[in-house]
Amino acid sequence: MRYSPTLIDHFLNPRNAGLMRDPDGVGEEQDAGCGDLARFFLKSARGVVSDVRFQAYGCGPTIAAASAASELITGRALGDVTHLEATEVERAVDGLPEDRKHAADVVARALRAAARACLGGAPEGG
Amino acid sequence: MTRRVYLDHNASTPVHPEVVADMLPYFGEIFGNPSSVHAFGREAREGMDRARERVARFLGASADEIVFTSGGTESDNLAIKGLAYARGRGHFITSRIEHHAVLRACQWLETQGFEVTYLPVDELGMVDPGDVKRAIRPDxxxxxxxxxxxxxxxxxxxxxxxxxxxxxxxxxxxxxxQTFGKVPIDLDAMGIALLSFSGHKIYGPKGVAGLYVRKGTKMVTIQHGGEHERRRRAGTENVAGIVGFGKAVEVRARDMAGEAVRLAALRDRLWDGIRARVPDVKLNGHPTDRLPGTANISYRNVESESVVLGLDLKGIGVSAGSACTSGSVEPSYVLVAMGVALGWAMGAVRHSLGRSTAADDIDYVIESVEPIVKKLRGALPVGAR
Incomplete structure (x- = not known):
């Protein structure tokens, strides 16, 4: 199997999948090449992520990365999440094959956007 | 151990035990070069001649019209380039949904000064013979x-x-x-001058295939060397592979008709079961004029690779109609040519059944796919596609 047991577990049992009513911030990003899409809804309390939901369209790794990242950032300061790196998301699924690195990238970008939205900031890149 | 169900017979098939048995001596005691004149060589040639006879008989051809090659890709290249180079210049007609072996050989010819018309297909994947007629030019x-x-x-x-x-x-x-040994082929009634066919799609070994060349067809070889295959394909023949190919053809001649009926029923059971349980699905391809064991099913708004991964984890081998690689999305060019919308094309999964497929395998696939698609759709952004 080319994917790690952790990735497979998140793919088969995605955590925090679905829609959220009244989120404090929403972030959505799409991979320009393959069209994979991740959307995160965040709720925060005292500057910390208190609840996360995600929706994703894409290959197995994208769904798994979104699930793993949703656990990763729960309880974390929003300011930290605005700097979330793709490499950290990739570590949360115990690595990705070279041709699936975009999964971590699209998830990290969507989460950064959602955290910035919570903080009332402008979208990435203007 | 996880149950294993193989539904990718259009990709390759396991070698039939009767085929393996026929091949084995050719890895041991019968090892000679079939071009050698001594007894060792003659023994190898006899095995090869027998295989050629079997293939020819199955096709209703004569043995000297059969050229053995290394695979379907080589057969296609030999046919197309062999025809083209024998004429030096001119125009070819093909379709947009051919295998890459044909499409890329045609594209290569275009770089060499030939011209090619790529015909469209309809929404069922069918070429219109009227389009063929209209595309014909004097050259x-x-x-x-x-x-x-x-x-x-x-x-x-x-x-x-x-x-x-x-x-x-x-x-x-x-x-x-994809049809040789699965559905009847009548070379004369179908007006065929050249026919590519392969061993490993019909329970023969990989690395061996054939090209039928009707007597009198003007051709040149594309691989130069010795006098093998009546100077149409140089290189010492894959004797064991050819012997196995011949046996595989003989077995298909015996089993083909019954197997086609059985597989068509299982294929329909699969489609009926899936559409009864999973909403927003569609069958791609012609509903009746179709390979008996092939069902290409699209799950709308789901990426096929995720379904393939989910089924793989249940021990089921199917293939994805789209490939997501870093940097580009690639819905199947066949489905694109058929005008299948992207939201459907991206979710296309091919199931191809074969000898080993049983009714309870089909039921297991139906049971397995339902929760996978449901879960994937549960995580799907509304209106994502």
């Missing part, structure tokens, strides 16, 4: 149309195309890699 030197498409299984109206080709005295090449 048309070859027509190459596949018998059935490997992804969707649609069977082309080859007899109608062959009649047009014959009327205009243009050689017709048919890539029959």
């Amino acid at each position: 048309t030197i070859g027509i190459t149309i596949m018998h059935a498409n490997s992804e969707v299984g649609t069977i082309q109206p080859i007899a109608a195309i062959g009649a047009i080709a014959r009327e205009h005295a243009i050689p017709l090449h048919v890539d029959a890699v």
Whole structure:
């Protein structure tokens, strides 16, 4: 199997999948090449992520990365999440094959956007 | 141990035990070069001659019209380039849904000064013989149309195309890699001048295939060397592979008709079961003029690779109609040519059944796919596609 047991577990049992009513911030990003899409809804309390939901369209790794990242950032300061790196998301699924690195990238970008939205900031890149 | 169900027979098949048994001596005591004149060589040649006879008989051809090659890709290349180079210049007609072996050989010919017309197909994946007729020019030197498409299984109206080709005295090449040994092929009634067919799709070994070349067809070789295969394909023959191929053909001649009926029923059971349980699904390809064991099913708004991964984890081998690689999305060019919308094309999964497929395998696939698609759709953004 080319994917790690952790990735497979998140793919088969995605955590925090679905829609959220009244989120404090929403972030959505799409991979320009393959069209994979991740959307995160965040709720925060005292500057910390208190609840996360995600929706994703894409290959197995994208769904798994979104699930793993949703656990990763729960309880974390929003300011930290605005700097979330793709490499950290990739570590949360115990690595990705070279041709699936975009999964971590699209998830990290969507989460950064959602955290910035919570903080009332402008979208990435203007 | 996880149950294992193989539904990717259009990709390859396991070698039939009777085929393995026939091949084994050719890895040991019968090892000679079939071109050698001594007894060792003659023994090898006898095995090869027997295989050639079997293949020829199955096709209703004569043995000297059969050229053994290393695979379907080589057969296609030999047919197309062999026709083209024998004429030096001119125009080819093909379709947009051919195998890459045909498409890229045609594209190569374009770089060499030949011209090629790529015909469209309808929403069922069918070439219109009228389009073939309209595409013919005074300088048309070859027509190459596949018998059935490997992804969707649609069977082309080859007899109608062959009649047009014959009327205009243009050689017709048919890539029959997916139909040979699965559905009947009548070389004369279908007006076929050249036919590519392969071993490993019909429970023979990999690395061996054939090209039928009708007597009198003007051809040149594309691989130069010795006098093998009546100077149409140089290189010492893959004797064990050819012997196995011959046996595989003999077994198919015996089993083909019954197997086609059995597989068509299982294929329909699969589609009926899936559509009864999973909403927003669609069958791609022609509903009836289709390979007996092929069902290409689209799950709308789900990426097929996720379904393939989910099924793989349940021990089920199917193939994805789209490939997501870093940097580009690649819905199947066949489905794109058929005008299948992106939201459907991206979710296309091919199931191809075979000898080992049983009814309870089909039921297991139906049971397995339902929760996978449900879960994937549960995480799906509304209106994502």
